[in-house]
Each structure stands twice: as structure tokens, then as C-alpha cells.
Amino acid sequence: MAKCRGLGHSVQRKEDARFIRGQGRxxxxxxxxxxxxxxxxxxxxxxxxxxxxxxxxxxxxxxVAAVITGKTLEAYNLAWMPTLMSDQQMVLPxxxxxxxxxxxxxxxxxxxxxxxxxxxALEVDYEPLPVVVDPHAALEPGATRVRDDKDSNHIFxxxxxxxxxxxAALAASDTVVEQAMHLPRIHVASIETxxxxxxWNPVEGHLTLYLTTQAPHAIRTVVALVTAHLGxxxxxxxxxxxxxxxxxxxxxxxxxxxxxxxxxxxxxxKPVKWIEDRSENLQADSFARDYHIKARLxxxxxxxxxxxxxxxxxxxYSDAAANPSKFPAGLYHICxxxxxxxxxxxxxxxxxxxxxxxxxxYRCSFRVTEAVHAIERMVxxxxxxxxxxxxxxxxxxxxxPDQFPYTSVLGWEYDSGDYGAALEKAMDMIGYRxxxxxxxxxxxxxxxxxxxxxxxxEIVGAGPSKTFDILGIKMFDSSEIRIHxxxxxxxxxxxxxxxxGHETTYAQIIAEExxxxxEDIQVEEGDTDTAPYGLGTYASRSTPTAGxxxxxxxRKIRAxxxxxxxxxxxxxxxxxxxxxxxxxxxxxxxxGKTIQEIAFAAYxxxxxxxxxxxxxxxxxxxxxxxxxxxxxxxxxxxDRGTGQVRIRRxxxxxxxxxxxxxxxxxxxxxxxxAMGIAPALFEEISYDPDGNxxxxxxxxxxxxxxxETPHWELGExxxxxxxxxxxxxxxxxxxxxxxxxxxxNAVVDALWHLGVRHMEIPMTPARxxxxxxxxxxxxxx
Amino acid sequence: xxxxxxxxxxxxxxxxxxxxxxxxxxxFIREELGLTGTHIGCDTTSCGACxxxxxxxxxxxxxVLAVAAGGSRVTTVEGMGNxxxxxxxxxxxxxHGLQCGFCTPGMMLTSKALLExxxxxxxxxxxxxISGNLCRCTGYVNIVKAVRRAAEIMKESKENGDG
Ligand code: FES
Ligand code: FES
Numbered sequence: 001m002a003k004c005r006g007l008g009h010s011v012q013r014k015e016d017a018r019f020i021r022g023q024g025r026x027x028x029x030x031x032x033x034x035x036x037x038x039x040x041x042x043x044x045x046x047x048x049x050x051x052x053x054x055x056x057x058x059x060x061x062x063x064v065a066a067v068i069t070g071k072t073l074e075a076y077n078l079a080w081m082p083t084l085m086s087d088q089q090m091v092l093p094x095x096x097x098x099x100x101x102x103x104x105x106x107x108x109x110x111x112x113x114x115x116x117x118x119x120x121a122l123e124v125d126y127e128p129l130p131v132v133v134d135p136h137a138a139l140e141p142g143a144t145r146v147r148d149d150k151d152s153n154h155i156f157x158x159x160x161x162x163x164x165x166x167x168a169a170l171a172a173s174d175t176v177v178e179q180a181m182h183l184p185r186i187h188v189a190s191i192e193t194x195x196x197x198x199x200w201n202p203v204e205g206h207l208t209l210y211l212t213t214q215a216p217h218a219i220r221t222v223v224a225l226v227t228a229h230l231g232x233x234x235x236x237x238x239x240x241x242x243x244x245x246x247x248x249x250x251x252x253x254x255x256x257x258x259x260x261x262x263x264x265x266x267x268x269x270k271p272v273k274w275i276e277d278r279s280e281n282l283q284a285d286s287f288a289r290d291y292h293i294k295a296r297l298x299x300x301x302x303x304x305x306x307x308x309x310x311x312x313x314x315x316x317y318s319d320a321a322a323n324p325s326k327f328p329a330g331l332y333h334i335c336x337x338x339x340x341x342x343x344x345x346x347x348x349x350x351x352x353x354x355x356x357x358x359x360x361x362y363r364c365s366f367r368v369t370e371a372v373h374a375i376e377r378m379v380x381x382x383x384x385x386x387x388x389x390x391x392x393x394x395x396x397x398x399x400x401p402d403q404f405p406y407t408s409v410l411g412w413e414y415d416s417g418d419y420g421a422a423l424e425k426a427m428d429m430i431g432y433r434x435x436x437x438x439x440x441x442x443x444x445x446x447x448x449x450x451x452x453x454x455x456x457x458e459i460v461g462a463g464p465s466k467t468f469d470i471l472g473i474k475m476f477d478s479s480e481i482r483i484h485x486x487x488x489x490x491x492x493x494x495x496x497x498x499x500x501g502h503e504t505t506y507a508q509i510i511a512e513e514x515x516x517x518x519e520d521i522q523v524e525e526g527d528t529d530t531a532p533y534g535l536g537t538y539a540s541r542s543t544p545t546a547g548x549x550x551x552x553x554x555r556k557i558r559a560x561x562x563x564x565x566x567x568x569x570x571x572x573x574x575x576x577x578x579x580x581x582x583x584x585x586x587x588x589x590x591x592g593k594t595i596q597e598i599a600f601a602a603y604x605x606x607x608x609x610x611x612x613x614x615x616x617x618x619x620x621x622x623x624x625x626x627x628x629x630x631x632x633x634x635x636x637x638x639d640r641g642t643g644q645v646r647i648r649r650x651x652x653x654x655x656x657x658x659x660x661x662x663x664x665x666x667x668x669x670x671x672x673x674a675m676g677i678a679p680a681l682f683e684e685i686s687y688d689p690d691g692n693x694x695x696x697x698x699x700x701x702x703x704x705x706x707x708e709t710p711h712w713e714l715g716e717x718x719x720x721x722x723x724x725x726x727x728x729x730x731x732x733x734x735x736x737x738x739x740x741x742x743x744x745n746a747v748v749d750a751l752w753h754l755g756v757r758h759m760e761i762p763m764t765p766a767r768x769x770x771x772x773x774x775x776x777x778x779x780x781x
Numbered sequence: 782x783x784x785x786x787x788x789x790x791x792x793x794x795x796x797x798x799x800x801x802x803x804x805x806x807x808x809f810i811r812e813e814l815g816l817t818g819t820h821i822g823c824d825t826t827s828c829g830a831c832x833x834x835x836x837x838x839x840x841x842x843x844x845v846l847a848v849a850a851g852g853s854r855v856t857t858v859e860g861m862g863n864x865x866x867x868x869x870x871x872x873x874x875x876x877h878g879l880q881c882g883f884c885t886p887g888m889m890l891t892s893k894a895l896l897e898x899x900x901x902x903x904x905x906x907x908x909x910x911i912s913g914n915l916c917r918c919t920g921y922v923n924i925v926k927a928v929r930r931a932a933e934i935m936k937e938s939k940e941n942g943d944g
Contacts, residue, residue, distance in 0.1 A: 012874060019882030020870040022818015022858035026883065029817035112808070113801070191822040191830055191917050192883045245820070245883025246917050278823035499881025499918045667877045670920030698827035698915075706908040706921040 003580055006512025007726065010663035014503045014518070024243040027195045027212050032271040035197065036065055038261050039115035040280065041104045041122045043097040046133070046354040046691020047144070048126040050095050050104065058107045058122040063114030067122065068106040068264050070094040076266075081226060081259060083320040084470060085328060088149070089357055090318075091256045091263075096129070098146060098317035099356050100691050101283035106260045108268060131691040135292065135314040135351040146317050146352035155319050155350035160333045161410050162345060169306035169343035173298030177381040179758055183289040183370055185314075185355075185685040186678075187282050187695075188362050189703055190498070192245025194285060195275035196258045200265040206236045207265075211258060214251045214496055215536025216241040218470060220528045222254060223262075241526035247498030248675070249361035252322040252538050253286050283696040286322070287355075287685060288362035290314040291348075291370045297378035302386055304397045306343035309335055309374055313350045313359075320357035322538070323366045324468045324475060330366025333410040334459040337375035338419045338629060340399045344409045354691045363675050363736040365460045365539040372456045376741035380453070380748070381757065389436075390745070391427060394455050395420055405722075412459060414627045415729075416719045418655070423455050423631035425715050426653040430633045443753060448638040448777075449648075450750025453631065454742035460730040461544025461626040470535060474621065477545035478532035479553045481510060482615040485603040487596030489514075490522045491553075494534010495546040497525060500732055501664045502542060506550050508660050509726065513554030514561075515581020515595050532617055540628070540730035543660070544721075549620035551725040556616035561598045564614075567607035568593050626721045626729035630654040632742040638750050640779035643769025645681060645747055652738070653715040657729035666714055669735045674709050676739020682708070684762050751775070787851035791816070792860025800847050806840075807831045809847035810857060818858035818886045822915070829914030832887030833857050839894045841913075858886035861893065868934035869893045869927075878927030880918035888914045892928045901932055 005011050018024050041058075055067040070092035073079040080088045092103055107118035132144040138153040146153050170176055197210040213219050216239040224234035244251060261274040276285070292312040298305045313329065315321065323330045329348040336344050362369065383393030398419040399406050406414040427433075435451050442449045465474035478494040491510055495502065502525060507518035525531055534546060558578065565583035566573040569591060576583045584592030593601075602614040634650040652673060659665045682702035685695035695701040720727030740761065747759050747768065754775040760767070772778040788797045791814060798813055810819050810833065821843060822830030831843040834856035842855075861867040869889045872878065879885040888911060895902060895910040902910065907928045908921070916924060 013877070015882070016874045016879060019879055019885055020858075020866070020873055020889070021862075022816070022886045024818075024882045026817075026820070028811075028821065031815075112812075113803070189917060190881070190883075191828060191915060192820070192881070193822070244881060245822075246881045248917070278825065278828070499883075501880070663877050667880060667919060667923055670922050671880060671918045672920070674920035675917070697825050698823045699825045703828075703915050703917065705912040705915060706925070707912045709908075709921045711904070711925075712920060712922050 004511045004515055004517040006508050007658060007660050009508065009661065011504055011508055011518055011661055013501050014507065015501065026192055026243050026245050027197065027210060028275045030197045030210050030242065032197060032199055035271040035273055036108045036110060036268055037112045037115040038106050038108050038264055038272050038274040039119035040106050040257060041119045041124065043100060043102045043104050045097060045126055045128050046100045046131045047129040048097050049129060050093060050097060051125040051127055053105050054123040058118040061114060061118040061121050063110040064107055064118040065110065066108045066264065066268055068092065068108065068260055068267065072267065073263055076230060076263065078259060078263060081254065083318055084253065085319040085321050085323065087319040089320055091259045099354050100693055101280065103256045103260065106264065108264045108272060131354045133353050133355060133687045133689060133691050135312050135353055138351050138353050146354055153352040155315060155352060156328050157347065157349050158328045159345065159347035162343065166306050166308050166343045166345035170296060170298045170308060173300045173305045175382065175385050176296055176298040177378060177385050178296045179378060179381060181293050181295065181374065181377060181758065182760055183291045183373060184761065185287040185290045186362055186683045187287055187685055187701065188248035188250035189282065189701065190246030190248055190250055193276045193278055193281040194251060194255060196261050197271055197273045198262040198265040199271035202269055205231065207232060207262065208238045208240065209262065210240050210242060212244055212251050213239065213241045214247045214498060214538050216496055216526055216528050217494055217533045218473060218535055219254060221473065239528045241496050244496065244498040248363040249288065249322065249538055250285055251498065252360060253320060255285060279697045282685065282701055283693055284356050286320060286358040286360040288359050289370060290359055293374050295374050295378050297382050299382055299386060302388065302396065304339050304341045304382065307336055307341060307375065309346040311348040313348050314353055314355065315350050315359060316355035316357040317352055318357035319350055322360045324462055325470055326467060327366060331459050332367040332371050334368055334412060334457065335371035335375050336408050336410055337372060338399060338455045338457045339379065339397045340403065342409055346410065355687060361539065363672060364733045365458060368458055369737045369740065372737050373741050376454045376456065377744060380745045390453055391423065391432060394423060394453065413624055414457065415624055415721050415723060417457065417627060417629050418717060418719050419455055419629060422629060422653045422655055422717050425717060426631040426633045426651050429713060429715050430635065430649055430651040432633060435635055448640060448750045450636050450746040452634050452742045452744065452746025452749055454738045454745065455631040456629060456738035458628040458734050458737055459625050460540035460628060460733065461622055462539050462541055463625055464623060465621045473535065475535050476619045476621040477534040477541065477549055478617065478619045479546055479549035480532045480617040481553045481557060483557060483599045485600050487516065487599040488520045489516055490524065491550065492531040493525045493546045494532050495525055495537040495542040497537060500542065500668065501661065505660050505664060506547065509547055509550040510554050513551055514557060540732045543728045543730045544626045544724060545620055545622055547728060548622065548725045549618040552620055553616040553618035556618065557614055560614060561595060563610055564598045564601050564606060565593045568601055623723050626657065626724060628656040628729040628731060628734050630734055630738055632738050634742045634746045636746040636750060638747065638768060640772060640777065643765040643772060645763055645768060647677060647710040647743065649713065650710050651713045651715065652735060653717060654731065654734055655717040655719050656731035656734060657719060657721045657724065658727035660728060665731050668732050669714055670712050672733060672735025673712050673739050674704055675736045677743055678704050680740040680743035680761050680763060682762050785848045787848050789850050789853060789855055791855045792857060802848055804847045805843055806845040806847050806850050807842040810842060816857050816859050820883055820886060822883065829887045829891065830884055832890050832914060834890055834894060837894065839891045856890065858889060861889065867893065869896065869931040871934055872927040872931030876923050876927040876930050878919065878924045884914060884916040888916060888924060892931065895928065896932055896935060900935060902928065
């Protein structure tokens with residue numbers, strides 16, 4: 001029997017058939033009979049009292065059906081909503097706005113254009129209030145208080161590790177480097193923005209919510225909990241997440257627009273569509289990062305000893321981070337990275353400012369990029385302080401292969417790894433020693449060239465239920481597989497693809513386990529009425545959790561298939577052997593039954609005492625997280641006249657364990673790399689002292705095009721996860737996590753001989769030119 | 782708001798409508814004709830998700846008024862292949878030139894026009910050619926490969942006399 005294309009095959013994607021024909025069904029493609037359109041009036045001020053909203057100015061616009069304000073929602077007790085971090089966030093304000101572009105009121109109308117006209121016509125009276133945008137200033141005594149319901153702007157203090165031991169270890173080190181760094185606000189900017197169609201059926205008391213969400217089931221439960229007092233119950237809520245045009249973490253939270261559209265549907269008795277503009281998306285949806293880090297790293301005799309990170313986290317006016325509930329700073333304490341060190345301490349203080357609430361991930365597991373950025377920058381600095389090449393210094397300080405499973409000083413149990421092999425491979429691929437020689441020559445000629453390394457360790461696949469939950473819901477994920485009588489199958493999952501290719505990858509896992517070809521397996525996600533409960537797709541968790549569930553559910557099916565095969569073959573179960581797609585009698589390979597024959601028998605000729613049918617469900621609770629890793633090396637050239645950084649080469653060696661579909665894995669890495677160099681070089685959302693945004697549209701917020709993106713060169717090593725059923729680790733975000741530090745290290749390397757020790761990101765031409773100029777090295781033409 | 786009569790040929794079919802002067806071509810295509818393969822990704826003419834061919838030239842249909850397209854021929858993703866897959870669609874599938882698929886229709890139409898003007902483009906020419914279209918998922922390398930592959934397919938079919 002021919003092996004079907006399971007693990008390790010670059011199977012072409014099943015989902016592409018509709019996408020390349022323009023037949024994808026995204027949120028804005030959904031049109032229901034009688035549907036109304038919603039548009040939002042937003043605040044021009046970062047902090048202001050609303051003295052009056054003149055509804056009549058919008059209602060006078062032809063086509064406008066209703067104006068929804070905070071007062072409308074207050075009547076339903078929906079003016080505020082809880083965030084995932086148990087803070088509160090306004091849906092619509094009653095009397096104050098807390099950031100520029102905050103939702104003030106919504107207009108519902110018979111067309112998109114009429115709704116926009118109404119939102120523009122709506123007059124609002126404001127009294128501006130003092131603004132605080134700098135989180136350090138927000139912590140000063142007497143600072144403007146952002147939240148009227150809180151005593152101060154300090155949200156939380158979180159720390160992990162032993163501060164005293166770390167201080168002692170740093171004091172005993174012979175070399176200590178210290179560096180402050182800011183990872184500014186950025187935005188995932190998926191090319192599809194967020195939106196929803198809310199359809200309330202008053203007769204049946206039923207709500208259907210089409211939503212750009214990465215976590216449809218969790219959303220259903222949250223909606224049920226916050227609307228219970230209105231008589232809405234979970235069995236009368238259906239969340240459908242259609243095709244999603246990129247998520248990257250930005251489609252995890254519940255945004256006010258979703259709640260307003262739902263309320264509007266209840267108020268008008270009609271389906272209501274809300275699709276945000278790009279500017280609204282960048283200005284008001286959850287941001288990522290905004291960590292101000294003070295880092296110290298020590299070494300003794302060339303061996304890393306201790307790490308200390310103290311961090312101010314700017315959350316905007318509400319802590320609306322999307323983290324597992326017990327982790328206010330996500331998995332930031334993966335910050336000891338790929339290195340074997342004995343002491344570490346990390347602290348984070350969350351702060352309120354007059355900015356949009358957040359922060360979410362930007363194609364990374366919870367706060368892992370921040371951690372990797374810190375450690376990889378510090379290791380580079382420490383290597384140089386030790387007078388050593390950053391590659392050699394890393395190779396000597398890595399956790400060794402024989403130390404796995406490795407328990408880090410901050411308490412994580414790394415499942416498997418071989419860090420030296422990945423770095424050496426990347427160095428070979430790029431020709432590291434030759435590049436160093438070239439750099440020396442170029443320096444002598446006054447040309448600027450740099451080489452940067454980042455050897456990251458990721459932590460993904462949240463997570464084991466003993467520590468990981470979101471609002472109490474454990475972070476398992478699920479797969480439900482049914483084999484039809486003709487041997488074809490349908491499989492449903494609690495996750496939700498946003499372009500990752502789940503329809504193909506999951507089918508391949510089942511194909512590997514059951515021998516049913518991937519094209520015979522229909523994969524579905526995103527409809528809470530049909531899919532089994534799961535926590536959704538983010539933090540690279542789909543393969544580690546739902547992918548594992550697919551394998552386990554397949555194995556349950558195989559166990560039942562074996563009983564049926566024994567019955568059909570009139571053999572003892574113990575005498576049967578499995579080869580992909582078929583059971584046969586040991587010693588007589590001709591006497592066998594294929595999985596298709598067995599499936600048919602499951603409905604037509606099942607053994608007495610066994611239930612008919614062939615299906616299984618698995619809710620997979622992973623025993624541990626997975627720890628993908630890799631080493632990236634990049635070479636940059638810098639123009640002395642303009643300060644422009646050009647990435648000449650970028651080599652990425654990734655180890656994500658067993659690769660299910662190598663083509664899809666490489667595609668994920670390519671995309672992650674592009675989103676990795678983006679914040680290093682181009683992307684930033686910033687605010688002036690009055691809280692006015694810069695970077696709030698695609699003219700100012702520079703998503704890289706094909707011109708700025710280099711030709712990625714990929715390599716791989718394979719270190720399977722010992723605890724995952726098929727040894728896979730997850731890969732969607734590794735590159736975003738690993739890449740930024742490689743680029744910064746390369747730029748600092750290019751400028752090191754001039755006296756530059758650090759660069760903040762994004763390293764725009766202006767910023768690089770200023771650094772050159774400061775060190776007397778800018779070319780004047 | 783003044784209303785105007787327009788006739789636009791979309792994917793070979795004539796469509797006559799009474800439209801507001803301000804109606805954008807992208808909304809004409811999506812809302813009036815129900816052809817939802819043309820997407821909207823921004824409000825500043827930056828992303829190219831809305832790209833269609835207007836008399837054979839790629840345009841961002843979010844920045845063209847429907848009335849201005851009156852009398853013109855428009856090609857959207859739905860009309861790319863005349864029932865069969867266009868070589869560009871084949872190239873994107875084979876080379877994994879798409880992930881979420883949201884930028885893909887615009888990206889493919891830009892690529893189609895690029896290949897019609899330059900049947901054998903090199904990597905830098907492709908990168909320049911698609912630089913008006915943003916993709917957040919793929920990191921562009923496979924899109925470049927997809928366009929190269931489409932060029933090959935077009936060349937092969939020409940050599941076989943069926944192009
Ligand atoms: S929608 Fe972005 S360019 Fe048209
Ligand atoms: S494939 Fe998602 S934006 Fe290009």
C-alpha cells in the first residue's frame with residue numbers, strides 16, 4: 001500500500017483553491033438580509049470630559065437609524081467590559097475619554113456611506129483634561145491620574161526569581177554590562193482589519209456573531225458571562241469566525257466595536273456590520289510591546305553568571321493584555337534564553353497612560369520577543385566587554401545538549417535543544433569568518449558593515465492546565481474526528497487558522513496516523529456550534545495542542561479500528577499489526593483490512609458488543625510547553641550619507657522539532673522574519689506630549705514591502721519535542737521573536753568601532769544618521 | 782449627493798448602475814456586483830489589497846471613483862482565468878505564495894500585469910513590480926518565486942502553441 005502524504009511532505013494547501021479564486025469568505029464578505037452598517041465617532045483628544053453628545057446632528061443624516069452612546073449601553077450594564085487581565089475597559093464612555101481615537105459614540109445606518117456620514121456629522125462637546133503619555137512621568141507623585149476608579153497609575157508589580165541572590169552574583173562577577181532599552185509600541189497590522197456582523201434574533205433570543213477572532217469559543221463564553229444578566233445564555237450564542245486575513249495576536253481581544261455592534265443589533269432588531277478602517281485599526285486596537293527595560297548581565301571568567309531585568313510596561317489606560325491569567329507579564333521570564341546561568345531576577349511594573357489599552361502579542365508567544373531582545377542584546381554587549389567574538393561567546397555559554405531537559409533558574413523546564421548545532425550551521429551558511437574578514441577590510445576603507453547574531457529560545461504551546469488558563473478556562477485544545485462509511489473523514493478543531501494552513505497540516509497529521517490521504521479529510525474550525533471547545537490559535541499553540549489532539553484522537557480511532565479488523569479477519573486483536581492505513585495478521589501480510597474497509601464495516605458490519613461508528617475526540621492538555629529555538633545571522637550595510645540600513649543577507653536556522661509540512665513551515669518562517677525586521681527598522685507608534693498619535697495609518701506606519709525585505713536563506717535542525725505525540729514544537733512565531741535582536745546586533749556591530757554601544761528601535765535612517773553624526777562619522781556629500 | 786449612470790464592463794460582462802458620484806470602484810465591485818474577491822486593507826491607498834486591472838492596468842480600486850471607470854474594462858480575481866486557473870494562480874498555489882489569502886487577489890493581478898509587460902522578470906524587477914502591494918504573511922520570497930513560476934508556465938504554454 002502506498003504511503004499517504006502525512007508528516008514531512010510539502011503537500012499543497014487545501015485552502016488555496018478558494019483563496020486564489022477570490023472565493024475566501026472574510027468578515028466583510030458577509031451580507032445578511034436587512035443588514036445595517038455601523039460607524040464610530042472617535043475622540044480627537046487624549047483625555048477629555050464629554051459634556052454633550054448631540055445625537056440629533058447624526059440622526060438628521062439620511063439613512064441613519066440610531067445613535068448608540070455610553071448612556072444607551074449603561075441601560076444594559078454594558079458601558080464597561082472586563083479585560084482578559086481582569087481590568088475594566090470602556091465600551092463607550094459615559095463622560096470621559098482616555099485616549100485619542102477612543103470610541104465616543106456609534107452611528108447605525110442603512111449603508112456604509114450613510115453610517116460614515118452620520119459618524120462625521122455627530123457633534124460632541126469636550127473639555128480637554130491634562131494628559132500623561134510617558135509611563136515614567138505617570139509614576140511620579142502628583143502625576144495626572146489616568147483612571148478615576150484607581151488610586152494611582154501603577155497597575156501591578158510582578159517579579160520572579162531571587163533578587164538578593166542575583167545582586168550578589170552580579171557583585172561577584174568580574175564583568176557586568178548594563179543597558180536601558182525601549183521596545184516601542186507596534187501594531188500587528190494584519191492586512192484585513194477587524195470587524196463583525198452581529199445578528200440578534202429577538203424571537204428566538206439567539207445571537208449569531210460573525211467575528212474576526214482567533215479564539216471563537218473563548219469569546220462565546222465571555223459573551224455569555226457578560227450578558228447573563230440580560231438573559232442571554234451560552235447555548236443561544238453562536239460565534240462564527242470566517243476566513244481571517246491575518247491575525248498575529250491582534251484578533252484575540254474583544255474590541256468595543258464588537259460589543260457596540262451587538263448592542264446595536266439588539267436595539268434595532270436588525271443584523272449590524274462593523275468593519276474598522278485601517279486608521280481605526282492602528283489607532284485604537286490593541287498594540288504590542290511598549291516595554292522600557294533596564295538590563296544587567298554579568299560574567300565571571302567568560303561564563304555568564306546572572307541576569308537582572310527591571311521593566312516599566314506601558315499598558316495605556318487599561319490593562320487589556322492578552323496573557324494567560326496568572327501571567328501579567330506573559331512568559332517574559334523566559335529571558336535567560338539559550339544560556340546556562342545560575343541567577344536571575346525579573347520585575348515588571350504595569351503603568352496607566354493616556355493611550356489605547358493593550359498589550360497583546362505581535363506574532364509572538366506572550367512577551368517572548370521582549371525577553372529575547374533583552375537577553376540577545378545583553379549577551380552581545382557582554383561578549384564584547386569580555387573581548388570575545390559574540391559567536392564564540394554564545395557557543396561557550398549555551399545550555400549543552402546533555403543538560404536537557406533543562407530547568408532554568410526562573411523555573412521553566414526546557415524540553416529539548418541543541419543550540420550550538422543551530423548556531424554553527426547558521427555561521428557556516430552565511431560564511432561568518434569570511435564576513436568578519438570582509439568587515440575588517442571595509443572598515444579600513446571607511447565603509448560600514450555589520451554582522452549580528454540572535455540565538456533565541458522560544459516558549460510556546462500554552463499550556464499545561466496546572467498553570468495556564470484564561471479567565472479560569474484551562475488552555476487545552478481539541479480535535480474531533482469522524483470517519484464516514486466510505487473511509488473519508490471530517491475533523492473539527494478548537495483552534496482557528498488565520499492563514500497558517502490548518503486545513504492542510506491537521507489533515508496531514510491524521511493522514512500519518514490513520515493512512516487516510518489528506519485530500520480525503522475535511523478540516524473545519526471556527527464555528528462554535530460545530531467545533532469542539534478550544535482556546536484558539538495564538539502563541540504558536542495550534543500544533544503543540546490541537547495538533548497533538550489530532551494525533552491522539554486518531555490513535556483512539558485506530559484502537560477501535562483494530563477491534564473491528566480483528567472481527568473482520570476472525571483473528572485475535574493481539575495478532576494484528578499496523579502499517580500505515582492497514583491492519584494485517586502477523587506473519588501473513590496478505591490477510592489484512594484497510595482503514596477504508598474497516599470504516600465501512602464500522603457502519604455495516606460492526607462486531608456485537610461494540611458500538612457502531614468510527615469517531616473520537618481528544619481534549620489535549622499538554623504536559624509541558626515546547627521550546628523551539630534557532631540561530632539567526634544577518635549582515636547589514638549602512639550608508640554613511642543617509643543612515644539607511646540595508647540587510648544584505650539574512651540566514652535563519654530554525655529548529656521547531658518535527659516538521660509536518662516543510663513548505664508551510666518555511667512559509668511561516670519567511671513571514672515571521674519579515675515581521676521581525678519590521679520593528680527593528682521601520683515600525684513604531686508614538687505619541688506627542690498631548691497624546692497625539694504618529695504611526696496611525698499606513699502612510700506613517702511602515703509595513704515592509706518586497707523592496708525592504710531581503711531574500712531569506714533558511715536552514716534547519718530537527719530536535720523533536722520528547723513530550724509531543726509527533727515531536728512537533730510549533731513555528732509560527734519563532735522568526736518574529738528571534739529576528740529583531742539579530743538586526744540590532746548587526747547595526748551596533750557596524751558602528752562599534754565608532755563608539756556606538758546600543759541602538760534603540762526602529763533604527764530609522766534618521767536615528768542611525770544621528771548616531772553616526774554624534775560620533776563624527778556621518779558622511780557629508 | 783448627485784447620482785450618475787455608469788456602465789462598466791467587469792470580467793467581460795456589462796453592468797449598468799445608477800450610483801452616487803462618490804461611490805468608490807472597490808465598493809461598486811464588492812457591494813453592487815457582489816464580487817468579494819477584491820479586498821480592502823487600508824484608507825490611504827497604501828496596501829494594494831483592492832488592486833484590479835482597469836483596461837489592463839493595475840489600479841487601486843479604493844482610489845478610483847466608479848463614475849470615473851464608466852466605459853472601462855475591469856478585471857478582478859474572479860475573472861482572471863476564464864474558467865481555468867491563470868498561470869499566475871497556478872504559480873501562487875505551487876510556490877506557496879499565499880497564506881491568509883487577503884492580499885492575494887491584488888497581488889496576483891499586479892503580477893499578471895507585470896508579466897504581460899515583462900514576460901521574463903528577474904527577482905529585483907518582481908520585487909519592484911509588487912512593491913505597491915503589502916503582504917503581512919509571506920515575507921514575499923514565495924511570492925517572488927510564484928511570479929517566476931508563472932512566467933515559466935506562460936513560456937511553456939506559448940512554446941506548446943496554446944498560449
Ligand atoms: S485598500 Fe489599501 S490600497 Fe486600496
Ligand atoms: S497572504 Fe496574508 S497578507 Fe498576504
